Amino acid sequence: MSDLNQQPGLFDDVDDAPIYESSLLNEQAADSVTQTPKVVPLLSYLTEQHRVRVVDVKLAELLSGNNTEHDHDELFYIILMLCLSQQSQHSCLTLTEVDWTNPFNLRQSDFTKLEGTVPDTLTPFSDDFTTEAAINYLHAHHSVGDHKPLQLFNQRLYFSRLAGYEQTLAQRLLAMSERQLNIDDAVLTELLTRYFPDNPTLDIDWQKVACAIAATKGFSVITGGPGTGKTTTVTKLLAILQSLYQAAPLSIKLVAPTGKAAARLTESILGAKNKLTEIPADINALIPQSAQTIHRLLGVKPFTNKFRHDKSNPLHVDVLIIDEASMVNLSLMAKLIEALPAHARLILLGDKDQLASVDTGSVMSDLCQGLVLGQTPQYSKARCEQLNKVCFNGAAKLKAQTQSEFKLADCIAFLQHSYRFDAKSGIGQLALAVNTNDRGILNYVEQHSTQGHFSDVILDYDFVSTPIEKLINSAASHYGDYLTLIAQGASVAKVHEAFARYQLLAAVREGDYGVNSLNQRIERVLQQQGLISVNPNQRHYTGMPIMISQNDYQLKLFNGDIGILMPDDSGQLKALFIDEQGNERAFSPARLPAHDKVYVMTIHKSQGSEFSYTAMVLPPLKQASVGINRQLVYTGITRAKQTFELVADKKVLQLAMGKSVSRASGLYERLV
Numbered sequence: 094m095s096d097l098n099q100q101p102g103l104f105d106d107v108d109d110a111p112i113y114e115s116s117l118l119n120e121q122a123a124d125s126v127t128q129t130p131k132v133v134p135l136l137s138y139l140t141e142q143h144r145v146r147v148v149d150v151k152l153a154e155l156l157s158g159n160n161t162e163h164d165h166d167e168l169f170y171i172i173l174m175l176c177l178s179q180q181s182q183h184s185c186l187t188l189t190e191v192d193w194t195n196p197f198n199l200r201q202s203d204f205t206k207l208e209g210t211v212p213d214t215l216t217p218f219s220d221d222f223t224t225e226a227a228i229n230y231l232h233a234h235h236s237v238g239d240h241k242p243l244q245l246f247n248q249r250l251y252f253s254r255l256a257g258y259e260q261t262l263a264q265r266l267l268a269m270s271e272r273q274l275n276i277d278d279a280v281l282t283e284l285l286t287r288y289f290p291d292n293p294t295l296d297i298d299w300q301k302v303a304c305a306i307a308a309t310k311g312f313s314v315i316t317g318g319p320g321t322g323k324t325t326t327v328t329k330l331l332a333i334l335q336s337l338y339q340a341a342p343l344s345i346k347l348v349a350p351t352g353k354a355a356a357r358l359t360e361s362i363l364g365a366k367n368k369l370t371e372i373p374a375d376i377n378a379l380i381p382q383s384a385q386t387i388h389r390l391l392g393v394k395p396f397t398n399k400f401r402h403d404k405s406n407p408l409h410v411d412v413l414i415i416d417e418a419s420m421v422n423l424s425l426m427a428k429l430i431e432a433l434p435a436h437a438r439l440i441l442l443g444d445k446d447q448l449a450s451v452d453t454g455s456v457m458s459d460l461c462q463g464l465v466l467g468q469t470p471q472y473s474k475a476r477c478e479q480l481n482k483v484c485f486n487g488a489a490k491l492k493a494q495t496q497s498e499f500k501l502a503d504c505i506a507f508l509q510h511s512y513r514f515d516a517k518s519g520i521g522q523l524a525l526a527v528n529t530n531d532r533g534i535l536n537y538v539e540q541h542s543t544q545g546h547f548s549d550v551i552l553d554y555d556f557v558s559t560p561i562e563k564l565i566n567s568a569a570s571h572y573g574d575y576l577t578l579i580a581q582g583a584s585v586a587k588v589h590e591a592f593a594r595y596q597l598l599a600a601v602r603e604g605d606y607g608v609n610s611l612n613q614r615i616e617r618v619l620q621q622q623g624l625i626s627v628n629p630n631q632r633h634y635t636g637m638p639i640m641i642s643q644n645d646y647q648l649k650l651f652n653g654d655i656g657i658l659m660p661d662d663s664g665q666l667k668a669l670f671i672d673e674q675g676n677e678r679a680f681s682p683a684r685l686p687a688h689d690k691v692y693v694m695t696i697h698k699s700q701g702s703e704f705s706y707t708a709m710v711l712p713p714l715k716q717a718s719v720g721i722n723r724q725l726v727y728t729g730i731t732r733a734k735q736t737f738e739l740v741a742d743k744k745v746l747q748l749a750m751g752k753s754v755s756r757a758s759g760l761y762e763r764l765v
């Protein structure tokens with residue numbers, strides 16, 4: 094069960110190798126019995142060590158019908174494993190990936206302790222309980238099946254709620270993609286030519302292909318790395334759609350998963366609308382100016398996990414664009430799709446290579462499986478012909494590769510050319526090196542950055558001899574800008590703008606290179622420099638930057654929202670936020686939902702935001718075995734707009750590059 098155990102969470106604190114030899118284990122367990130530690134039943138050991146939660150034990154007992162402590166059957170333990178899997182944001186438990194001889198990934202150290210307790214066994218399952226036996230067992234079990242608490246799909250076990258979301262999503266996406274749209278090819282060709290004039294520097298204009306794909310399908314995905322023109326493309330797409338439906342203009346909504354991402358989308362769509370002068374004014378006026386959060390669009394019903402808009406009360410929308418779709422979890426995506434009217438078009442925008450959502454599922458990367466940079470996606474022959482006709486006057490630029498079994502293959506557009514980062518830019522090259530685990534490109538970036546050719550990338554590998562103080566002082570000096578503005582009485586917008594210019598990101602929370610310690614140390618330096626004044630008896634102070642860590646639907650403050658504490662006109666200390674429409678919002682600190690200091694933020698929390706100067710610190714090698722991976726580092730790098738600084742042991746960077754994580758999900762399989 095490599096995938097399950099690679100996920101951050103349960104086994105974070107365990108850094109020795111797992112044991113796979115059960116005979117060896119038996120010996121060690123036996124040895125340890127002769128020493129002081131007490132041998133306890135496996136389940137007691139797992140709960141005592143906080144490897145499984147008591148609440149999950151209770152749930153597993155309830156669902157398996159095992160009420161007595163000493164009467165736990167196979168289903169009980171499989172449900173525990175499913176709980177663990179879900180805590181690592183997998184949608185299901187992939188039974189083929191379970192190591193039945195060591196399903197809880199016990200380690201050598203679990204058995205070789207000199208004191209405390211050791212488990213009595215590696216596995217609760219008998220030797221003949223293989224994956225095949227497990228699947229047969231589950232198939233026959235009365236708790237598994239339609240309208241039962243657990244469901245099997247292929248070789249995957251689900252809690253029925255999540256299986257239901259996956260099923261809904263797959264069915265709706267398929268139905269949307271198969272809907273017949275009456276588009277006049279000749280008119281579409283003319284519009285595509287108008288918005289995408291021939292560009293001799295590009296063999297294939299993927300933006301044009303993306304527009305053609307999204308214009309001709311009820312459902313589409315437009316994915317691409319930073320600066321590949323997702324916003325530009327979607328703005329042109331909306332102009333094309335409004336031109337196609339000019340007689341009855343479409344109701345278009347733009348949404349993003351967080352307020353920050355919605356604010357960014359608003360800003361970039363406005364920028365694109367102003368820049369694209371080829372869009373006629375009357376059509377331009379029909380393209381929305383601003384984006385909102387998904388929660389705002391759906392209308393949160395306070396104190397429930399339900400929304401005002403759902404299947405029985407669908408949204409009034411003809412076209413829905415979801416930006417930063419990789420951050421949207423399975424349940425929210427399913428609820429959003431259920432709330433769409435049958436005729437609506439859905440377009441997902443985002444970067445498939447970024448971190449998946451903080452919650453369960455990985456919809457975007459599931460849908461984008463198999464895309465390879467530099468290659469034509471696996472479109473069907475008929476689709477290639479159609480796209481060649483409308484985009485390239487029939488020239489056979491797109492050639493059908495091997496026919497994909499994936500039913501949505503014809504709906505996926507992959508933007509492959511970065512317009513923001515040209516060959517002179519290190520950020521784009523570094524992101525590429527990490528994303529493709531290409532040490533050659535990494536060497537190239539290193540050489541060019543030390544020689545000063547890539548002024549946008551600073552690589553500080555001198556992890557041991559250069560103390561972390563250098564980074565802390567550098568962060569403090571950047572943050573001095575917004576603090577000076579507060580002291581000068583600048584506007585809230587100006588202060589927020591200055592704060593957002595620089596951000597230090599850390600991969601972990603704990604340890605010297607983690608968010609908690611770095612936050613304290615930067616605060617101390619700012620205090621020493623007289624830029625802030627911290628009173629040990631008061632949590633809040635002028636200049637403190639905070640990030641909300643819990644949604645508050647009453648106050649409409651959401652996880653990830655950033656506020657800065659400043660005195661208002663009457664001198665009262667307030668937390669000031671700017672919402673996605675650019676409006677100021679002030680709250681007294683006592684009313685705020687859970688929040689943290691944010692001189693440093695985790696890379697996870699930075700997703701959906703951008704900073705002119707982004708600095709990122711990775712933990713030392715001994716802390717980097719869990720949770721540091723390619724998607725994490727790539728997400729951190731691509732937050733940078735102008736300058737990216739990395740402080741890390743080069744070995745940790747390389748380790749991350751070599752480790753790509755994926756989440757267990759059956760969405761793709763439901764669509765083949």
Ligand SMILES: Nc1ncnc2c1ncn2[C@@H]1O[C@H](COP(=O)(O)OP(=O)(O)OP(=O)(O)O)[C@@H](O)[C@H]1O
Pocket residue numbers: 300317318319320321322323324325326361365368512513
């Ligand atoms: N076809 C094009 N020709 C020239 N410049 C382009 C083209 N497409 C996009 N750009 C420019 O590249 C930059 C990035 O484009 P855009 O913001 O649309 O990309 P994005 O993929 O949405 O970026 P992000 O990484 O912010 O999500 C913008 O300055 C835009 O004007």
